[in-house]
Each structure stands twice: as C-alpha cells, then as structure tokens.
Amino acid sequence: MSATFLHGAAAGARSRRQAAGAALLFGCLLASTTGCNTPSANHEMQQVSPPVHGRQHAEPVRxxxxxxxxxxxxxxxxxxxxxxxxxxxxxxxxxxxDGPEPGEPGPAVIIGHLDTARGPAVFFRLSELRTHDAIFVEKADGTTAVFTTQRIERHRKDRFPTQAVYGPTSDPQLRLITCSGSYDHQAHRYRDNLIAYAVQAHPKD
Known part of the structure; x- marks a missing residue:
C-alpha cells in the first residue's frame, strides 16, 4: 500500500435510500477493451451503510x-x-x-476508469494527486463542494478496505476509486485498486 493526502467541502442534505447492512460490491476489472468494467473481483461491503440524511439537496454533475x-x-x-x-x-x-452526496456528512464515492485499449481514461492520473490538491464537485443547483487531498492508498482487490471507504463519517468526505497495479493478463484485470481520500475544505485551505 502507498499513501498521500485529501480534504473535503461544502453543503447539502437529503434523504437517501439506504439498505442497512446491505452488501455492496465495487467492480473494477479490465475487459478486453481495458478499463474497469467487469463485475468479477468486486469488493463486498458487509454491515456498512452510510447514515440517513435529510431532504435531497442537489446531485453532483461535474x-x-x-x-x-x-x-x-x-x-x-x-x-x-x-x-x-x-x-x-x-x-x-x-x-x-445510494450513498451521501458530495458535501453532506459521510463518504461520497465517485469511481472512474483507469484506461482503455486506446489510451488513458478519466482517472489515469489519479495516482499523481498530492496532499492538499483541490477537488471540486459541481452540483445540479449551481453550488460546488470543495475538497482537498488527504491521502491516496493502493490495495489488492482481495484486501479492499471496505469499512474505510464506505463506513459512515461525521463530516463530509470524498472517495475517488479506480484500478491500479499490475495487469493480470489471464484474468483480464488489474490486480489492485487506487483510492483517493478527501475531507471537507475550509476557507483557509
């Protein structure tokens, strides 16, 4: 596992359908076109569900x-x-x-592909994030939730840190997830996941 750092921001409250104790699997395999899209080697979320919040505020759009x-x-x-x-x-x-919106208490989770057969995908450079790098999540109501980098971790898929990623937090946080590590040609997937953790940004950040 490697490490680096993140912080998160701003506003929002809403109700969210939460299945208490429901198992959640995160799929991040490379198919023949590469990327992270086949459902094998997923990560089970056991007895972890984010807290239920108030009324819906605004969904993230960018x-x-x-x-x-x-x-x-x-x-x-x-x-x-x-x-x-x-x-x-x-x-x-x-x-x-079904998790928290970015900016409301709890870990909002955003995922993206690492690459494709033709080149880099949206999270190709995620490993380059450094402590205090800013992350902006624009929302449908015109507001922006602002985060700063706290740390980055790499974990084997069979040792995915479910509680750390999806477990409830008292403050607004953010998780960005993609594939990482070496590529298993026999299984057609990357062996690891890269996870960026962020916490709420404050005006002084």
Whole structure:
C-alpha cells in the first residue's frame, strides 16, 4: 500500500435510500477493451451503510481536479445485482447514488476508469494527486463542494478496505476509486485498486 493526502467541502442534505447492512460490491476489472468494467473481483461491503440524511439537496454533475487535468461529467450509479459498475463512458465518472452526496456528512464515492485499449481514461492520473490538491464537485443547483487531498492508498482487490471507504463519517468526505497495479493478463484485470481520500475544505485551505 502507498499513501498521500485529501480534504473535503461544502453543503447539502437529503434523504437517501439506504439498505442497512446491505452488501455492496465495487467492480473494477479490465475487459478486453481495458478499463474497469467487469463485475468479477468486486469488493463486498458487509454491515456498512452510510447514515440517513435529510431532504435531497442537489446531485453532483461535474468533477474537476486541476492538478491532474480532470474535468469530467458525473453520472449516477446504482448497485446492480450487488455490483456497483463504473460508467460505460471511459471519460466520465460515476457517483454511488445510494450513498451521501458530495458535501453532506459521510463518504461520497465517485469511481472512474483507469484506461482503455486506446489510451488513458478519466482517472489515469489519479495516482499523481498530492496532499492538499483541490477537488471540486459541481452540483445540479449551481453550488460546488470543495475538497482537498488527504491521502491516496493502493490495495489488492482481495484486501479492499471496505469499512474505510464506505463506513459512515461525521463530516463530509470524498472517495475517488479506480484500478491500479499490475495487469493480470489471464484474468483480464488489474490486480489492485487506487483510492483517493478527501475531507471537507475550509476557507483557509
């Protein structure tokens, strides 16, 4: 495992359908076109569900990370047969819709592809994030949730830190996830996941 750092920001409250104790799987495999989109080697979320919040505020619509050149749309993702699939478009990101919105208490989770057979995808440079790098999540109501980098970790897929990624937090936080590590040609997937952790940014940050 390697490490680096993140902080998160701003506003929002809403109700969210939460299945208490539901298992959540995050799929991040490379298919024949590469990327992170097949459902094998997913990560099960056991007895972990984010806190239920108030009324819906505004869903995230765009992710900007100037330090690594990310400026991409965000679309909602939902668990399908116990799997949270990444976006179909390799240049877009996806937000776990049944979790917290970016900016409300709890860990908002956004995932994206590492690469494709033709080249880099949206999170190709995620490993380049450094402590205090700014992350901006634009929302449908025109507000922006601002985060700063706290740390980055790499974990083997069979040792995915479910509690650290999806477990409830008292403050607004953000998780960005993609594939990482060496490529297993026999299994057609990367062996690891890269996870960027962020916490709420404050005006002084």
């Amino acid at each position: 992710l900007r990370i100037p330090a690594i050149g990310v400026n991409a749309p965000i679309g909602p993702l939902q668990v399908d047969n116990r799997v949270l699939p990444p976006p179909k478009d390799y240049q877009k990101t996806g937000w776990w819709r």
